[in-house]
Amino acid sequence: MRKTVAVLFGGQSSEHDVSCVSVQTVVANIDKSKYEVILVGITKDGKWLLADSLDAIASGQWVDGKTKVVFSPDATDQSIWLIRGENAQNIHIDVVFPVLHGLYGEDGTVQGIMELARIPYVGCGVLSSAVTMDKLYTKMLVDAIGIRQAAYVPVRKSELSDMSATIARIEEKLAYPVFVKPCNAGSSQGVSKADNREALVTALNLAAEHDRKILVEETIVGRELECAVLGGEDCKASGIGEVVAAAEFYDYEAKYHNAESKTVISPELPEGKEEEIRTAALKIFKQLDCYGLSRVDFFLTNDTNEVVFNEINTIPGFTAISMYPMLWEAKGISKEQLVEKLLQSAMARYND
Numbered sequence: 001m002r003k004t005v006a007v008l009f010g011g012q013s014s015e016h017d018v019s020c021v022s023v024q025t026v027v028a029n030i031d032k033s034k035y036e037v038i039l040v041g042i043t044k045d046g047k048w049l050l051a052d053s054l055d056a057i058a059s060g061q062w063v064d065g066k067t068k069v070v071f072s073p074d075a076t077d078q079s080i081w082l083i084r085g086e087n088a089q090n091i092h093i094d095v096v097f098p099v100l101h102g103l104y105g106e107d108g109t110v111q112g113i114m115e116l117a118r119i120p121y122v123g124c125g126v127l128s129s130a131v132t133m134d135k136l137y138t139k140m141l142v143d144a145i146g147i148r149q150a151a152y153v154p155v156r157k158s159e160l161s162d163m164s165a166t167i168a169r170i171e172e173k174l175a176y177p178v179f180v181k182p183c184n185a186g187s188s189q190g191v192s193k194a195d196n197r198e199a200l201v202t203a204l205n206l207a208a209e210h211d212r213k214i215l216v217e218e219t220i221v222g223r224e225l226e227c228a229v230l231g232g233e234d235c236k237a238s239g240i241g242e243v244v245a246a247a248e249f250y251d252y253e254a255k256y257h258n259a260e261s262k263t264v265i266s267p268e269l270p271e272g273k274e275e276e277i278r279t280a281a282l283k284i285f286k287q288l289d290c291y292g293l294s295r296v297d298f299f300l301t302n303d304t305n306e307v308v309f310n311e312i313n314t315i316p317g318f319t320a321i322s323m324y325p326m327l328w329e330a331k332g333i334s335k336e337q338l339v340e341k342l343l344q345s346a347m348a349r350y351n352d
Contacts, residue, residue, distance in 0.1 A: 003094035013102030014189040022318040075118040096121040107133035182211035222301040227281040237278040238327035242267040
């Protein structure tokens with residue numbers, strides 16, 4: 001008998017469109033002989049709707065759907081309600097696959113709904129999802145295990161009312177150029193580089209449009225390297241991939257709209273650095289209490305070949321150019337096998 005998997009996509013974050021691409025790859029690689037798939041789309045304004053097909057997702061027509069989806073928080077139900085007009089249908093759900101990037105999807109909020117409902121779900125739990133979504137708290141926890149990171153200064157949006165004092169505090173610790181990032185945005189949304197005080201003011205105001213907490217970091221000049229982690233207590237690290245950005249840094253535009261940006265699987269690295277990165281990725285994954293999947297990003301400095309942790313993504317992209325599935329394909333795990341492993345790990349967590 002087939003199990004029923006609800007696949008969540010879209011969402012209210014700035015990465016809504018990326019999610020709508022990722023979900024098509026995930027669903028295309030779910031074994032339909034084992035699973036019945038229910039597509040649940042979340043519009044940019046937060047409406048949960050039933051999507052009829054992948055074609056409807058590709059065209060964007062799903063946002064005009066008339067069937068609402070409501071997850072029951074009742075742990076004895078483990079179900080969703082499909083509501084259309086005065087008609088309502090209750091469907092048991094065996095497992096949920098969230099393909100949601102960024103806020104209100106990758107940050108523990110959706111995971112909390114699944115925990116209340118006691119429905120198994122792919123990926124990290126509430127705590128690790130929330131912590132890893134927040135760049136500041138990620139840094140604080142990774143500091144505790146002694147892995148090198150960029151030096152940083154945290155800034156709250158409320159502090160921008162006294163911009164002079166805020167700028168002085170940043171300049172006291174960091175030299176230009178610096179990177180300015182919203183703590184809780186993804187896909188490099190709201191991230192910018194500041195080469196001087198005037199640019200820093202602009203960058204802080206831009207980041208504040210995306211979050212009330214901001215991270216200002218020293219600039220690390222080096223190669224951008226990524227490692228995929230898969231599993232639970234017995235997690236494994238993939239090989240290494242390298243991002244070659246067409247722009248000055250790998251921002252949203254360079255990542256998704258510039259054909260000259262590319263990824264390289266198994267790049268040539270100085271001796272010992274691949275294993276150092278793989279070991280660090282596993283340590284970070286465990287320190288942040290991750291489960292299922294994550295992509296851990298690093299720099300390798302140009303001058304000293306030092307490995308520097310950059311960030312972690314707990315629901316990494318599954319688009320045609322996404323590093324996570326490509327890294328596992330290089331290790332002999334196809335996309336279909338990868339999706340199956342993720343679904344099985346989700347259900348195993350609830351059977352332990």
